[in-house]
Amino acid sequence: MTSETVTLQIPETLYQRLVNTARATQRPIEEIMLRALQVGSPPSWDDIPEEFQTEIAALDKLDDNTLWQIFNSCKTIADMERYNILLEANSNSTITQAQKFELMNLRHQADLFMLKKAQAAVLLRWRGHHLPNP
Template identity: 35%
Template sequence: MNERTVTVTLPEALYERVQETARATSRSLEEVMTQSIALSLPQLEADLPPALRADLSTLALLGDDQLREVAASQMDMTQQV
């Protein structure tokens, strides 16, 4: 995984929350901030498994009626991830 160094100015209260969380969980500030950012952002399409990306691409080709049908359908329990 490539990394980049970023300088961010935080409000004092937020910095203190990060610092206290790091101390309480015996982790570094960097670990707490990295995990917090990662968990707060949505996944990108590139993060999804190839099969799911293919399914999403197929949905883009469907018309409104077909999309409504897909949205109203229920997936069999064995197909759920």
């Protein structure tokens, strides 16, 4: 991983807190500052399966209104019913090869849908919005 050098002026009180933390933990100030930036930076998508990372990473560039639309979106009843029918056929071993492919595709879409909703929520919270409790 490459690194960049940045000169940044910060308030004395914040600097002192970082120095105090470095001393208390017996770690270099640079490590403490880097950790503070990592914790306070936008959420990462590194833990997301690789097949979804590109689409989840793209959410970082969206405006708040679009993120709210993703956060508030829902799957249609028809989508859920079809998914449940295919799951039932799969569990009864009556599913065709074409239906298996459709089920796998629906599952992929559902996983991406939920990951996008979750990432949109985290990004909105990080940007300072208060989200309603589920």
